[in-house]
Amino acid sequence: MNTGTVxxxxxxxxxxxxxxxxxxxxxxxxxxxxxxYPLVLANIMSPILxxxxxxxxxxxxxxxxxxxxxxxxxxxxxxxxVFNLDLSTWGLTSKSNEIERFREFFDMDVLRQSNALFxxxxxxxxFDIDIRKHFGLDKYNSDIIPYWKTETIEAMTAFRYxxxxxxxxxxxxxxxALYAAxxxxxxxxxxxxxxxxATPLHSQNFITEKDGLITNNRRIVTKNMWFNGxxxxxxxxxxxxxxxxxxxxxxxxxxxxxYKDATIDKKAYGLFTARLRVFLITDLTNLxxxxxxxFKSKYKSLFQYECECSGKKRYISLEKMFEYEHTSKFxxxxxxxxxLIKEIEGDEFHLSPLQGKIMLNDVEEIIDNNHGRSxxxxxxxxxxxxxxxxxxxxxxxxxxxxxxxSTDPKLPDDNKNYVISPVPQISVNDGREKIIHxxxxxxxxxxxxxxxxxxxxxxxxxxxxxxxxxxIERNPVCLNDLNKxxxxxxxxxxxxxxxxxxxxxxxxxxxDEVWNFRRGDGIEKALLMADVxxxxxxxxxxxxxxxxxxxxxxxxxxxxxxYSVKGFRKHIQISDNKYIIK
Numbered sequence: 001m002n003t004g005t006v007x008x009x010x011x012x013x014x015x016x017x018x019x020x021x022x023x024x025x026x027x028x029x030x031x032x033x034x035x036x037y038p039l040v041l042a043n044i045m046s047p048i049l050x051x052x053x054x055x056x057x058x059x060x061x062x063x064x065x066x067x068x069x070x071x072x073x074x075x076x077x078x079x080x081x082v083f084n085l086d087l088s089t090w091g092l093t094s095k096s097n098e099i100e101r102f103r104e105f106f107d108m109d110v111l112r113q114s115n116a117l118f119x120x121x122x123x124x125x126x127f128d129i130d131i132r133k134h135f136g137l138d139k140y141n142s143d144i145i146p147y148w149k150t151e152t153i154e155a156m157t158a159f160r161y162x163x164x165x166x167x168x169x170x171x172x173x174x175x176x177a178l179y180a181a182x183x184x185x186x187x188x189x190x191x192x193x194x195x196x197x198a199t200p201l202h203s204q205n206f207i208t209e210k211d212g213l214i215t216n217n218r219r220i221v222t223k224n225m226w227f228n229g230x231x232x233x234x235x236x237x238x239x240x241x242x243x244x245x246x247x248x249x250x251x252x253x254x255x256x257x258x259y260k261d262a263t264i265d266k267k268a269y270g271l272f273t274a275r276l277r278v279f280l281i282t283d284l285t286n287l288x289x290x291x292x293x294x295f296k297s298k299y300k301s302l303f304q305y306e307c308e309c310s311g312k313k314r315y316i317s318l319e320k321m322f323e324y325e326h327t328s329k330f331x332x333x334x335x336x337x338x339x340l341i342k343e344i345e346g347d348e349f350h351l352s353p354l355q356g357k358i359m360l361n362d363v364e365e366i367i368d369n370n371h372g373r374s375x376x377x378x379x380x381x382x383x384x385x386x387x388x389x390x391x392x393x394x395x396x397x398x399x400x401x402x403x404x405x406s407t408d409p410k411l412p413d414d415n416k417n418y419v420i421s422p423v424p425q426i427s428v429n430d431g432r433e434k435i436i437h438x439x440x441x442x443x444x445x446x447x448x449x450x451x452x453x454x455x456x457x458x459x460x461x462x463x464x465x466x467x468x469x470x471x472i473e474r475n476p477v478c479l480n481d482l483n484k485x486x487x488x489x490x491x492x493x494x495x496x497x498x499x500x501x502x503x504x505x506x507x508x509x510x511x512d513e514v515w516n517f518r519r520g521d522g523i524e525k526a527l528l529m530a531d532v533x534x535x536x537x538x539x540x541x542x543x544x545x546x547x548x549x550x551x552x553x554x555x556x557x558x559x560x561x562x563y564s565v566k567g568f569r570k571h572i573q574i575s576d577n578k579y580i581i582k
Contacts, residue, residue, distance in 0.1 A: 007450075009465055013105040019466035021454035022510060023474045024150035025090075026173065027098055029198070029247070031106055033256045034263070035451060036177075036196055036249035041426075041439060042456035043153045043181035047504060050432045052076070052186050062188055066209050067222070069187040074220045077178065081156055083217050084169035087136055090149040090512060091476035098145070110258055147474070150174050152455070153181070155509075158502040161517040172217055173203040179215040180205050188428040191251040195272050199243035204236075208271065212279040227282050227405070229294030237407065240280065244410040248272065253421050253448075255412045262416035273411055280407040284375060286364045290332050292404045294322065299397050304357040307341055307349075314349035316341075318360055334364070375402055422446040457507040459568065464581045468572055471510050471527045472534055472579075478515035479535050490532050491560050494525045499563050506566060522551040522562030529553055529560065530574055541575040 009015040020028035021035055029035050043049055052058060057076055061069055099108050132138050135146065151174040159169035170178065176196055183189040183205075193208045205215040214221040216236040225233050246257045250272070253263025262269070282288055293300050303318035318332070321340065325331045330340040353359070362385060370378050379398040424442040426435050440461060442449035453461050482490050501521040502509050511528035514520035520528065523546055530542045533555055543554040547569055551562040573580040 007463060009463065015466060015469065016101065018454055019469045021451055022457065022467055022470040024455070026148045026150070029150065029173065031102055033247045033249065033254040034447065035455070036198065036247060036254060037251060038448060038452040038455040039150060039152065039177040040180045040196070041452040043177055044185055045432070045436050045439065045456050046153045047432070048153050048157055049181055049185050052182065058186055061186060070213055070220050073179070073182050073187055074218070077175070077182070078218045079167070081168040081170055081175065081178070081218065082165070083172070083175065084159065085135070085171050087146050088477070089516065090147040091480065092140070092144050093147050093476070094143045095145055096143055150177065153178055154502050155513055158513070158517040161519060173198070175217050176203040176205050176215060183207060184428065190428055191426060192268065196249040197245055198247040198249070199239045199245055201243060202239040204239065206272065206276050208275045212275055223279050226279070227288055227291055229291035234295060240409045241407055245412060248412060251423055255416060257412040260417050261419050263419050263421040266418045269414060273414065276409060280409060282405050284367060284378065284405055286367050287333050288405060289363065289367060292401050293318065295404060296400050302358055303360045303363070304354045305360045306353070309349060314351065315353050316344065316349050317354060317357065320348050421448065423448050457503060459508050460506040464570065465579055467508065468527070468579050468581060472531050472574060475511040475531055477512040478528055479532060481515065482532050483536065487533060487555065490529055494529060497525065508566070521566055522564035523566055523568065525562050526551050526553045534574060539576060541573070544572040546570040
């Protein structure tokens with residue numbers, strides 16, 4: 001074992017942090033933001049991700065443009081991983097349990113002010129969506145909250161073994177970490193250009209290449225897409241428009257909205273904030289105005305358009321034009337408008353201007369003639385030109401227009417105590433083995449590297465105590481299904497599952513991963529069985545003895561045997577909420 005992997009786990013906070021490296025719940029990442037980027041590095045170490053490079057889908061991708069790479073990666077992820085936020089996947093916990101777990105080293109009042117599931121409702125947005133109903137929690141009492149564990153690429157890929165799934169899957173934090181790793185390994189984008197952004201309800205990435213790019217769940221959003229007014233961009237905008245950014249994570253470190261210390265490189269964070277703000281702002285043009293009307297549909301009905309048909313002037317409501325946009329390859333923008341009009345039925349047009357509607361032609365002329373002027377100046381001209389349209393709330397429309405063309409993200413204050421934290425030097429030119437070697441060699445000086453080995457679950461290089469603690473204490477899904485079974489029945493069920501781990505070589509799955517994907521190595525099955533026994537009888541003593549291929553679990557007077565290919569020699573004893581591992 002590398003000497004850097006030896007930790008003193010007598011300190012409760014340290015033990016909880018390193019144990020959290022295996023379950024990576026949203027709550028755990030919020031409390032321990034230093035866990036966020038190790039997941040990216042763990043995915044980068046994974047043979048699954050490197051196998052993507054050999055897929056024909058990515059042939060010669062290294063020779064392509066940034067946009068081509070991003071779109072190719074996006075399509076691959078869309079085809080192979082669904083977004084999954086099912087509460088039953090990783091189970092439920094309770095506010096009281098989580099508070100008890102962290103209260104000694106985290107201010108719970110602060111938690112309630114910043115975490116959506118603990119009472120934070122931020123802007124009016126949270127009241128509007130009724131957050132508990134939004135996530136299907138309304139059928140439980142208010143103390144119940146989801147675990148929402150963040151999946152490694154192995155767990156995401158293994159969803160194809162789960163009932164009702166035909167592909168991989170994962171929640172938004174998992175997808176953001178996967179995207180970041182894929183952009184590096186497959187897209188050859190340096191980690192220095194990839195930033196992970198966490199808000200109370202979401203996670204996405206910002207990549208500072210070219211004009212910038214946001215990855216959002218399985219999709220990507222360019223600057224043009226951010227302002228195109230479609231339903232996709234509307235969904236992508238929600239988090240940065242309505243939520244406070246709690247964590248920004250980067251290869252150099254992290255910054256957290258609550259903590260005074262930040263480990264992220266200050267210059268890197270400055271670059272990130274500057275580039276993101278530029279990405280979220282655009283000038284008002286006729287195209288942007290049309291996109292705004294598509295985005296804020298309540299204003300469509302205020303406008304009409306004048307055109308010529310067979311040499312005669314005709315008038316049509318903008319609302320009607322947008323309706324035809326849905327079934328056409330053309331849209332309302334100026335460059336496509338003439339083609340769209342040709343597809344509109346003749347009886348949709350009027351011979352005279354429509355009363356009480358603003359002429360879009362006049363609006364576009366005002367915008368064209370006022371390029372570079374402030375929005376307030378354009379609004380004043382707009383009101384003057386359309387003063388007779390008294391029923392139109394033009395100031396309200398321009399207020400919404402201002403919000404559309406300029407998003408002000410609520411980022412962590414940069415007035416922090418920046419703490420230099422060593423990180424491994426990883427290049428896009430490095431192969432997988434070199435990257436793994438670099439991370440392992442830095443564990444003595446870099447906590448990022450050390451935590452990465454725990455997230456990666458390289459069990460021959462780390463202490464087993466945090467893993468066993470996570471396995472026994474935070475895997476409720478298998479218990480829900482097996483709690484009513486006898487110990488003997490549980491054993492028989494486990495023997496029927498394939499002796500195949502979702503993790504390769506010296507790496508191990510947690511009990512809920514074994515149960516969700518219905519497969520596991522003998523060590524993993526023994527830990528699942530121990531979990532069920534302890535939850536049934538919390539004062540029980542369980543011993544697990546691992547002698548390479550032979551794994552035995554002793555409970556009371558009975559011995560249960562399993563088969564392992566992991567090649568470990570370990571003895572684990574669990575008794576009275578204590579773990580002894582030799």
